[in-house]
Amino acid sequence: MALEIFDSKTGTLREFRPADPEIVRMYVCGPTVYTDAHIGHARSYVSFDVMRRYLELRGHRVRMVINITDLDDVIDQKAARLGEKPEVLAARYGERFLEDLRTLNVRPSYANPRVSENVPAMIGIIEKLNEEGYVYEVDGNHYFRTTLLGGYGQLTHERPEDLLADEPIMEGRENPFDFLIWKKSKEGMVSWDSSLGAGRPGWHIQCYGIMRGVLGDSIDIHGGGEDLKFPHHESNILISLAHKGKDAIGYHVHNGFMTRGKEKMSKSLGNFVPLRDVFERFGGSVVRFYLLRSHYRETIDYDEDDIEKAQQDLDLILGFEKDLKEVEKDGKPRGFVEEEIARHRKTFMDSMDNDFDTPGAITALLDFAGCAKTSPDDLRTTEARLALGVLSEADSVLGLTGAD
């Protein structure tokens, strides 16, 4: 069976075929680091980590990049409020974010580039776009001209006019979809020199610039939360069309949201759950397992009772593994036959092939553990070893152990 991935752009499952069979390139939009991550962030990075791990189990080499957005107005604002330098504040939260990823047992990325470290590459792209007429200035700020290309709305599957709010925000722009690509420098802002004057790159070009700079001209998977589809990823596609004449993304993948009391977690509603609060009660492995009990595109309504259930399921699987290790050593009967082992492995892999269906994959493991208890056959050492091999594969994908 072949791996199929749901591509947001086509809205369909598509068989996964990387541009370069040797190396799969993944780029996941990282957080803006002005505060600590919440459970929703964890969900996103765990989801993409599992994809990466599964691709690796299938024999691919994967270059996964999660960027860190350390240049942004909200960072500046918070830093000003605290009376510290924006770059210091961003560095601190950036480090804390990477710590959180480790706690969640997210495999180390190929790179975690900061926006601030990649500005020269972005300036190069912006200047080129400017020369080619894609950029115009309004009051010192520079905007990307979206109307030249058409094709806006590819990800959202909407006509641009339907995307408009009641009162389009113009701010002197030619078109409401045009976006800030170069923000002019002002007091307290970290800035760079360019042919467009002193300033810094806008959000959309930041991601695009890093992606191209670190991974090259062809990215297999571009991921992020579903809220990033519009306008962020939509704008990224436009930049790519202007810059290279095509959208260089193979598969646009978006994870679903965390809600709390059925409402989206957000700062304004005050219902977000800081990840570090969760870690006080539950280990990283458990939180991770909890998130993976739902498919990555489903909405998860945050519920600590469910985390406790996840803990129980996880204990069941880990207990099974422990039993197997004992059997492997002393041959105590406990068992099933080889066909059972192969069957459960197949279910696991088939589930993962189905757009990374981790709930199905986890079920296969629970079923595996259950059948081992009730089967009348004696388990031989060789079978224990086989079964442990399957669990080990599963663990390499789900990352059940090794965190905390």
Add this chain to the structure above:
RNA sequence: GCCGAGGUGACAGAGCGGCCAAUGUGACCGCCUGCAGAGCGGUUUUGUGGGGGUUCGACUCCCUCCCUCGGCACCA
């Protein structure tokens, strides 16, 4: 309004046309135990949002309606 994703037992969550509506949790009953827990064995909930259609046969495909969540310019 436009676009997207969904609606399966108490909860989570599979099923991709017949092989079981899976699996785990919960609850209940036993065994075990000085008690409890763990473990083991067993039992359990009028469960597939409504209505049409296709089919010998639909949770599974098609149409339609209802409902939920999300996006519509800060957002993972």
